[in-house]
Amino acid sequence: MATTLLEYFNELRDQNPFSWVKDSEIIAVEPGHAEMTLQTNDTEYCNFRGDLHGAVCIGLADSVMGTACFTLGKSVSTIDLNGNYVKAVKGGTVLRGVANVEHNGKTTIVATARIYNELGELVHLARGTFFVLEEKSLPELPWRFIEEDNPDLV
Secondary structure, eight states: OOSSHHHHHHHHHHTOOOGGGGGEEEEEEETTEEEEEEEOOTTTSBOTTSBBOHHHHHHHHHHHHHHHHHTTTEEEEEEEEEEEEOSOOBTTOEEEEEEEEEEEOSSEEEEEEEEEOTTSOEEEEEEEEEEEEEEOOOOSOOSOOOTTTOTTOO
């Protein structure tokens, strides 16, 4: 049972049937903001040159932006998505996606995502528009525990 909203979002993520989800984790959530990591490898994620396939970063961006939308208590569906690679990425890299909601409307939400490599270098930029399917109540849990709030947590 989740004790924070961060754990709650990861429990929901574990129910996702996409195979690459097993290699990802939500690492931070706040209202309108989400961060996620993805451990890639050189067999399932790469093209014949050993570079990440184009769908990997845009898929991560879509997922982390959708999570950022859900932090506002809204279930969404992607209606427009675009992305730009700014640097090649080799398989085996841990990616970190950071997403923010830029517009929180009643029927649509616009979000942006930045994907970074292990060195903190920007490798991909994305923007998405999401249709609001329904409002979802979030559980009454803290967003996260801060060490000073609970010194027993490491």
